[in-house]
Amino acid sequence: MTLPDRLTHLPDRKRRELERAAQILFEEFDESLKTKLSEKARRGRILKLILFGSYARGDWVEDRKSGYLSDYDLLIIVNEERFAEQYEAWEKAGERFLQELTITRQLATPVNFIVHSYQDVNDQLAQGRPFFVDIARDGVVLYEASGFPLTSPKTLTPEATRDLAQQYFEQWFPDTAELLAGAAFYRDRGNLNLAAFQLHQATERLYHCTLLVLALYSPKSHKLTFLRSQAERIAPQLIDIWPRDSRFAKRSFARLDHAYVDARYSPAYEITGEELVWLIDRVTMLQKTVAKICTERLDGNKPGAP
Incomplete structure (x- = not known):
């Protein structure tokens, strides 16, 4: 796949990596269709592949000193909902990206991707959802099938935006205090795995x-x-919460990341008391920073706010 001229702002190695990422996504999707028995299940198509975020805008970061690297962010648009989100091809593609990043070293930059159906993306644009509106406006189309235009985005009013944001804040934020308290409680009781799971949540x-x-x-x-x-992409204030410049920090975060499944089900899962103390401190810092970021956004969207 040859990338469009709009990516001339990227170095050659970045263009090659994106070509490789696109190749993997198409290979895994096409391979998955070959295993389907019904004609209906073999009708899947990738309609668009769009690069968004820092590499599309040209403001990506590679801070070797701190260890922070911007990721490639890709939106895959498929023709039907059945081929989106949980379709098996995407899990395999994710595994290949991880392998090429950590083992074969064919990729030097992490690849993140989301998958939505054509109908869903157009519905999101018609509702004026800022995430999709920004991609439609600023994203770089790496591939597209003809005949599938995106809907002209609607603009949400500040009042509607704030109402939705407030609902989300009230739904997602309050329980974090209980989960943090639960993590400390189970750590003190010596149940480190359950503490890790609570902290993950x-x-x-x-x-x-x-x-x-x-x-x-x-x-x-x-x-x-x-x-x-994804969160650090739109809220860079969160980047410094997690140091990337030490093995201890990287190992601790990796164990937190794996806790969703492994801390509950894997007898091989391990986490130390020292790691949990550090993680609880970091997640507490994350909680305070998220509260500040969200409160400032909600206050800024109030009627009459400057």
């Missing part, structure tokens, strides 16, 4: 809260690495 809710309040959209995911990347 608090962290997940905080990232969903941030994304929903600021963008009125959050992907359906439990993966903290992915949610962290």
Whole structure:
């Protein structure tokens, strides 16, 4: 796949990586269709592949000193809902991205992607959801099938935006205090795995809260690495919460990320008391920062606010 001339702002190595990412996505999707028995299940199509975020805008970050790297963010638009979100091809593509990032080193930049149906994206644009409106306006189309235009975006009023954001904040933020308290309680009782799971849930809710309040959209995911990347993309104040410059910090966050499944079901899962103390401190910091970010956004959208 040859990328469009609009990506001339990217270095050659970045263009090659994006070409590789696109290749993997199409390969896994096409391979999944071959295994289907019914004609209906083989009708899947990728209609559009859109790069959004910092690499589309040209303001990506590669801070080798701190360890922070911007990710590639891709929106995949498919023809039917059955081929979106939980379709098996996307899990396999994610596994290949991780393998090429950490083992074969064919990729030097993490790849994040979300998948939505054509109807869903157009519905989101018709509702004026800022996340999709921004992608339609600023995203770089890497591939598109002819005959599938995006709907002209609607503009939400500040009042409607604030009402939705307030609802999301009230839904997602309050329970984080209980989950943090639960993590400390189970840590003190020596149940480190359950403490880790509670802490994962608090962290997940905080990232969903941030994304929903600021963008009125959050992907359906439990993966903290992915949610962290998406939240930090629109709220850079969150970046410094998680140091990337030490093995201890990276290991601790990885164990928190894996706690959603492994802390409950895997006998091989391990986390130390020291790691939990550090993680609780970091998630508490995250909670305070998210509260500040969301409150400022909600206050700024009040009628009469400057």
